[in-house]
Amino acid sequence: MQFNFGTDSQVLAVRDLTETKAAQRQIEHLARHDGLTGLPNRTLLQERLEHALALSKRTGEPLALLALDLDRFKAINDIFGHGEGDRILERVAFMLKRCVRGADTVARMGGDEFVILQVGSAQPDGARVLAHRILEIFREEMNPAMDPTAVGISIGVAVFPQDGADAAALHHAADIALYRAKTSGRGVAAFFDAQMDLEARQRRQLESDLRHAITRNQLYLVYQPLVTTVDGKVSGYEALLRWTHPDRGEVPPDEFIPIAEDTGAILPIGDWVLRRACREAALWVEPLTLAVNISAVQFQVATLEETVTSALMDAGLAPDRLELEITETALMKDRDQTIRVLHALKERGVRVVMDDFGTGYSSLSNLQSFPFDKIKIDRSFIQTMEDDEAARSIIRAIVGIGKSLALPVVAEGVETDTQRRMVQEEGCPQAQGFFYGFPGAGPASSAQLSASQANSGLIAGRVASHAGP
Structure with missing residues (x-):
């Protein structure tokens, strides 16, 4: 730049880039x-x-x-x-x-x-x-x-x-x-x-097969009895899901149910279980209770209340015969929404049962917050109570809690006569397990009873005709 003074000059523009460089380094x-x-x-x-x-x-x-x-x-x-x-x-x-x-x-x-x-x-x-x-x-x-x-x-x-x-x-x-x-x-x-890689590929194949199990009629229900400990009479049944795979045969529930929950397949499967169980229970001769397990994943769906109501209406099953069993895992996600759904179901007459009680992080607070009608002691305590005094003390405490809250307590997983005697001594009013009965076809339906009576009459008639003069 040339000024009139005849002296050569330069104008320099100086910018401090310290903050800019620091910001760039922070971004990087x-x-x-x-x-x-x-x-x-x-x-x-x-x-x-x-x-x-x-x-x-x-x-x-x-x-x-x-x-x-x-x-x-x-x-x-x-x-x-x-x-x-x-x-x-x-x-x-x-x-x-x-x-x-x-x-x-x-x-x-x-x-x-x-x-x-x-x-x-x-x-x-x-x-x-x-x-x-x-x-x-x-x-x-x-x-x-x-x-x-x-x-x-x-x-x-x-x-x-x-x-x-x-x-x-x-x-x-x-x-x-x-x-x-x-x-x-x-x-x-x-x-x-x-071997792990092979097992992973097999699991992915099992995931794919499970998604089609309903449409291919591979799923079915069995029922395990729930009894009163005083007289051993059956008061209800729990519906349990089973899967017969065309190549692998019977797939254990402990293997395929976690897969169903991980993949989201539990939603259509859970809906199928609820509707099928309600339809079958509605046909039982005796109006026994029906217990159905509800996954934590199902509670994350806003339509659970409508699904339960629809299943009851379609089957013609009285709401007070249905017991929904949920674990504490289902209570941890969006507690306010879960409480609202449970209260709405109770207002319709459905009973709510806390399953696997004693293994969660906040069992006592959950009993206070959620509208439960019954609690089931986790089977791990029952299986060890014969040799572990601490387990028996826990069972005694849970029964005491149930009595103070007017909640019936179920001992789950009773497999021996000693366990039966112990849970009865501790005051459990109800029990469930292999000692009382393995999962099976469930009680007779009215249609089966009618067919049996008709068959008996036919046999009696044939005997009478052959016994004539």
Whole structure:
């Protein structure tokens, strides 16, 4: 720029980019890190995993990928709120960082899922030592007996190169191993093997088959009697679902019902069970009670009340004969909505039963908050009461609670005469279990009775004709 003074001059514009650069760094950090725990997120983990795999392929050095999932977190989050859930996640992140070395990566994938990338260690021994360290620190610092918000952890481990040749394969193998850990009792570590992959494929096939089980007429109901302990008379029946698979035969309920709940197939299946059970119970000669289990997943559907009402009307079954059995898991999600639905069902005459009582986080408060008509003691207490005085004391306490609240108590899982005598001595008015009867066809219907009477009359007539002069 030239001025009239004849002197050459320059004008410089200076901008302070410190804040801009800091903001850019913050944005870049947030893009690769979890906002709650500060751990690397899925994106950064993937970058580090790809880099580690490339290095391992050149050097031949193995690495391990550990998939971790918190046990009981969802229930605690529902009971104590998201704020407490966030505090637990931050605490878990701190615990996991204490377990690893500097070269390892602890990442949060979302929710209560974490992944650890372990490098620079001999495998699989390195992953085994790390998994043991994690389980130990959780046992020491997360004690449910002392802290109701304590969580556990399950671990699935995959090792490169034997369990997967790329990032996607390693993630898949670690997830399959994690599923094995969670189905093996939780709070354990499982290492991937080929058998797990086969089982995972079989489970996916079972999921697909289960979705078509209703239309293919593969589902059916059996009924287990509920008796009064004083005289052993049957007072009602519980409807239990069974599945006959065309290739596998009878699939255990403990195997297919969790799959149905995980996939959402429990909604059409639960509707089918309710309607079929009501229709069959309406035909029984004696007006006995009918108990039907309702899944926690079904309570998340806004139309449950209408579904129950429709099933009763279509079958012509009196509402006071129907008992809906629910576990505390169903009460943890949207308590206000659940209370409203239960009260609405009670107003229609339907009875509500708390199933598996004594195993949840807040059984006593739930008895106060929800309109229950009956409580069923979890079978685990009944099965151990012969040798465990503590279990018998718990049963005695539950019966006392039931009496004080005017709620009948059912002892579930009675299998021996000793157990029958004990639950009767403790004052349980009702009981259920193999000792009283195995699940079967249920009581006779009016149509069966009429057919039996007609058949008896026909036989009697034939005998009389042959006995003539």
